[in-house]
Amino acid sequence: MEKKETLKLYYQMVLIRRMEETAAQLYQQGKIGGFLHLYIGQEAVSTGLISARQPQDKVITAYRDHGVAINCGISIKSVIAELLGKATGCSQGRGGSMHMADVSKNFWGGHAIVGAHLPIATGLALTDKYRGSNGVTICMFGDGATNIGYFHEAINLSKVWNLPILWVCENNEYGMGTAVERASAVSEIRQKAEGYCIPNDHVDGMDVLKVRQIALEAIEQVRKGNGPFFLEVNTYRFRGHSMGDPERYRKAEEVKKWQEEDPIGIFHGRIIAEGGATADELEAVEQRAEADLEAAVQFAESSPEPAPETLFDHIYADS
Amino acid sequence: MAKITMREAISQALWEEMERDPDVFILGEEVGVWGGSYAVTKGFYDHFGGERVRDTPISEAAIIGAAIGSAMTGLRPVAELMTINFAFSAMDHIVNEAAKLHYMFGGQFILPLVIRTVGGGGRQLGATHSQSPDAIFAHFPGLKVVAPGTAQDAKGLLKSAIRSNDPVLFIEHATLYQVRGEVPEGDFTIPIGQSKVQREGRDVTIVTYSKMLETSTKAADELAKEGIQVEIVDLRSLRPLDMEPAIESFKKTNRAVIVEEGWRSFGVGAEVESRLYEAAFDYADAPIQRVAQKEVPLPYNRNLEQLALPQVEDVIQAVKEVL
Numbered sequence: 001m002e003k004k005e006t007l008k009l010y011y012q013m014v015l016i017r018r019m020e021e022t023a024a025q026l027y028q029q030g031k032i033g034g035f036l037h038l039y040i041g042q043e044a045v046s047t048g049l050i051s052a053r054q055p056q057d058k059v060i061t062a063y064r065d066h067g068v069a070i071n072c073g074i075s076i077k078s079v080i081a082e083l084l085g086k087a088t089g090c091s092q093g094r095g096g097s098m099h100m101a102d103v104s105k106n107f108w109g110g111h112a113i114v115g116a117h118l119p120i121a122t123g124l125a126l127t128d129k130y131r132g133s134n135g136v137t138i139c140m141f142g143d144g145a146t147n148i149g150y151f152h153e154a155i156n157l158s159k160v161w162n163l164p165i166l167w168v169c170e171n172n173e174y175g176m177g178t179a180v181e182r183a184s185a186v187s188e189i190r191q192k193a194e195g196y197c198i199p200n201d202h203v204d205g206m207d208v209l210k211v212r213q214i215a216l217e218a219i220e221q222v223r224k225g226n227g228p229f230f231l232e233v234n235t236y237r238f239r240g241h242s243m244g245d246p247e248r249y250r251k252a253e254e255v256k257k258w259q260e261e262d263p264i265g266i267f268h269g270r271i272i273a274e275g276g277a278t279a280d281e282l283e284a285v286e287q288r289a290e291a292d293l294e295a296a297v298q299f300a301e302s303s304p305e306p307a308p309e310t311l312f313d314h315i316y317a318d319s
Numbered sequence: 320m321a322k323i324t325m326r327e328a329i330s331q332a333l334w335e336e337m338e339r340d341p342d343v344f345i346l347g348e349e350v351g352v353w354g355g356s357y358a359v360t361k362g363f364y365d366h367f368g369g370e371r372v373r374d375t376p377i378s379e380a381a382i383i384g385a386a387i388g389s390a391m392t393g394l395r396p397v398a399e400l401m402t403i404n405f406a407f408s409a410m411d412h413i414v415n416e417a418a419k420l421h422y423m424f425g426g427q428f429i430l431p432l433v434i435r436t437v438g439g440g441g442r443q444l445g446a447t448h449s450q451s452p453d454a455i456f457a458h459f460p461g462l463k464v465v466a467p468g469t470a471q472d473a474k475g476l477l478k479s480a481i482r483s484n485d486p487v488l489f490i491e492h493a494t495l496y497q498v499r500g501e502v503p504e505g506d507f508t509i510p511i512g513q514s515k516v517q518r519e520g521r522d523v524t525i526v527t528y529s530k531m532l533e534t535s536t537k538a539a540d541e542l543a544k545e546g547i548q549v550e551i552v553d554l555r556s557l558r559p560l561d562m563e564p565a566i567e568s569f570k571k572t573n574r575a576v577i578v579e580e581g582w583r584s585f586g587v588g589a590e591v592e593s594r595l596y597e598a599a600f601d602y603a604d605a606p607i608q609r610v611a612q613k614e615v616p617l618p619y620n621r622n623l624e625q626l627a628l629p630q631v632e633d634v635i636q637a638v639k640e641v642l
Binding site: 058090091092093094095099101102103108109111113116118119120121122123124125126127128130149150153154156157160161313314315316317318 | 344370373375376378380381383384385386387388389390391392393394396411412415416420421422423424425426427428429430431460461463483484485
């Protein structure tokens with residue numbers, strides 16, 4: 001991989017980590033309302049995955065979407081502004097943390113009903129098939145989503161219709177506070193894809209380059225018209241499910257053990273070891289991410305609230 | 320004007336819109352090879368092919384989800400749910416996704432999708448297959464809900480629904496498919512969200528829609544024999560709800576009966592009655608009456624089923640109550 005690309009991936013991961021830490025602070029200050037689900041620990045998943053897509057490839061995900069939004073190319077300014085509910089947010093302050101989208105970046109949302117966006121993903125992919133274009137739909141979801149009926153309806157349909165979809169399960173071990181083995185009849189999620197005759201693979205989600213490599217291969221498979229592919233990415237969230245999580249379902253030692261597998265730390269070590277960049281160069285990247293984040297928070301805080309007269313805008317598209 | 324059945328009218332609208340716009344396609348259970356469980360899409364599969372007339376598995380959430388996703392990205396799907404009772408299996412996608420995504424993402428994309436479905440009782444299908452839950456769907460801003468009572472309205476409204484850039488739930492009635500009505504030849508549309516006076520009269524206003532338009536018309540015919548002139552306002556769309564013709568009529572007759580097939584509690588009649596009072600309380604010469612389905616899960620037995628459903632006699636009685 002070229003140095004420029006390496007540094008870009010590193011920048012994305014550091015920016016997302018710092019963004020999420022800052023979001024937690026803004027939440028505690030009461031500046032972010034509602035629910036807030038942080039992506040800390042899972043940065044390598046969408047960073048590696050989305051770095052492998054082409055511009056015509058669509059991305060759709062669940063509610064833990066800030067990092068995915070950043071990786072799709074939405075500016076940090078409009079992500080923070082959306083968190084603060086400002087008019088300059090990517091969803092104009094109407095969506096909030098769980099509902100970010102920017103279709104100009106082929107990012108089709110942040111969807112907050114668990115599993116409900118999987119059937120929608122089949123529709124995104126159907127449009128490409130219908131028009132004969134070569135786009136691939138990348139649909140991300142958590143392990144918990146694989147227990148709801150929508151999952152089974154959607155992946156069955158994707159196979160029956162041979163749709164160009166890459167299903168990506170971010171298995172972070174818990175659906176809220178319920179461990180995978182307490183909720184799913186199979187603990188290796190990709191076995192569910194196996195049941196629908198969908199080719200599948202799994203990858204260590206704490207290693208951004210491994211994720212990127214497998215995603216490159218999977219996306220090309222799908223693009224060739226081979227139908228859906230299912231990728232299970234094993235990862236872990238270092239913070240609670242959301243900000244209001246007492247974390248009674250896991251032990252501090254378990255979290256600590258995973259934190260030793262920090263995806264940013266792993267990537268940092270690998271870049272240095274392989275001579276991809278120097279420690280100083282990586283520090284410069286970290287400083288740039290910090291500066292961009294600070295500017296974004298400033299931008300968001302000084303942005304206007306949505307005007308009251310816009311309350312009824314966009315309920316319907318027809319005039 | 321040709322006299323055709325409502326089935327033919329709906330079928331014509333679909334056919335003509337598919338000929339007009341290559342982005343329009345149909346998906347649903349048994350819409351293709353079978354020809355539609357109510358035979359509305361008979362012949363479509365052979366003419367348009369399997370890419371545009373897509374048979375689906377029995378997966379209501381996936382049907383509506385796929386319709387939403389393809390509409391978001393530029394197609395104009397017409398999804399068929401075999402009956403409105405099965406819409407509950409896709410409830411999240413209808414009311415929580417289709418009705419909200421345009422707003423929630425700040426209008427970034429449109430959702431030009433139509434969900435055709437079939438409601439109503441009276442065919443001895445039992446409690447799970449005979450419902451008229453129209454009011455539930457009309458509750459949600461972001462969704463449009465249309466329920467025609469004549470062949471002409473069915474054709475014109477379905478064409479408007481397909482051309483609309485918003486999600487439209489298009490509710491047909493299982494016992495109206497064979498009913499004939501005059502329908503203009505060729506291309507015409509009827510705007511969504513416009514009620515219509517289907518029959519003029521000076522003595523009492525009936526506000527109704529869908530199958531109950533037929534029931535109310537029969538009641539009006541009977542009442543006419545006694546010299547009672549009934550005016551019938553057909554809502555045609557439940558959301559957006561156009562109250563103007565009903566309010567104007569009520570101001571003229573000062574008496575109103577609302578007739579719906581669904582249950583009375585929290586129903587269409589409750590909403591319409593409330594709006595009539597809000598807009599024209601001073602015009603009321605008698606308390607407004609509602610005719611609705613009796614509050615039981617609809618039984619299979621024919622006599623019991625008919626007892627529970629609103630009948631012509633119930634409408635006549637309610638009209639006499641307000642006179």
